[in-house]
Amino acid sequence: MALKESRLDPARASFDRVVESGCGFSHDVLRGQTLRIVDLEGNQAVDTLFYDRLERTNRYSAVDTIREQGNVYLTTGTRLFSTEGDVLLTIVADTCGRHDTLGGACAAESNQVRYAIEKKFMHNCRDTFLLEIAEHLAPMTKRDIPANINFFMNVPLTPEGGLMFDDGVSAPGRYVELLAERDVTVLISNCPQLNNPCNAYNPTPVRILVWDA
Numbered sequence: 001m002a003l004k005e006s007r008l009d010p011a012r013a014s015f016d017r018v019v020e021s022g023c024g025f026s027h028d029v030l031r032g033q034t035l036r037i038v039d040l041e042g043n044q045a046v047d048t049l050f051y052d053r054l055e056r057t058n059r060y061s062a063v064d065t066i067r068e069q070g071n072v073y074l075t076t077g078t079r080l081f082s083t084e085g086d087v088l089l090t091i092v093a094d095t096c097g098r099h100d101t102l103g104g105a106c107a108a109e110s111n112q113v114r115y116a117i118e119k120k121f122m123h124n125c126r127d128t129f130l131l132e133i134a135e136h137l138a139p140m141t142k143r144d145i146p147a148n149i150n151f152f153m154n155v156p157l158t159p160e161g162g163l164m165f166d167d168g169v170s171a172p173g174r175y176v177e178l179l180a181e182r183d184v185t186v187l188i189s190n191c192p193q194l195n196n197p198c199n200a201y202n203p204t205p206v207r208i209l210v211w212d213a
C-alpha cells in the first residue's frame with residue numbers, strides 16, 4: 001500500500017465525465033496529462049487497458065509491469081509497462097492503495113465457470129471492451145484485448161499462490177491518478193458484474209478526469 005493524495009483541483013480539469021457501470025469508455029491522454037479515475041460510490045471494479053496512441057499494438061503488459069516492480073499489486077509509483085518495454089503511464093497518486101492486474105476481465109466464459117451455466121448471457125467486461133473498440137477504436141479487434149488492470153478491485157494472492165476475489169478495500173471517493181509518459185489511449189469497461197463480492201454485487205459509476213500538463 002502506498003497511499004498518496006493529489007493536489008490537482010477537479011475544477012481545473014480539462015476533461016470530466018461520469019461513466020456509468022456497465023458502460024465502456026475510451027479517450028486519448030497525451031504525454032504530460034494526468035488521468036484520474038474516481039471510485040464514486042466505493043468498491044467498484046474498473047477494468048482498464050492502455051495503448052500507445054500512435055501504435056496500438058504496443059499496449060499495456062501486466063507481465064512486464066509486475067516483473068519490473070517485483071510486486072503483483074499496483075499502487076503509487078508503479079510504472080505501467082508496454083509490450084515493447086515502454087513506460088506508458090506512472091501511478092502518481094492513489095487513495096485506495098492497491099489495484100489488481102491478475103484477475104482479468106469478466107467474460108461470458110468466466111461467468112459460466114465461476115458462477116453458473118446460466119450466467120453466460122449476463123453483461124460482462126470483455127463484451128464491453130469489444131463493443132467499445134468496434135465503435136470507437138477501429139481497426140482494433142479482440143486480439144488487442146490483453147490481460148488488463150482492475151482498478152479498485154481486491155484480488156489477494158494466497159500463500160499457496162491462488163487468487164481470491166475478495167471484499168473491496170476501496171471506499172466512496174477514493175481515486176487513482178496516472179501521469180501519461182507518452183501519448184496513450186485508455187480503454188475502460190466499468191464492470192457490470194453482479195456475481196462477485198468485490199463490488200458488493202452492486203456496480204456503480206466512476207468519474208474520469210484529465211488535467212493538462
Ligand SMILES: [Zn+2]
Nearest residue numbers: 106125191193
Ligand atoms: Zn467485469
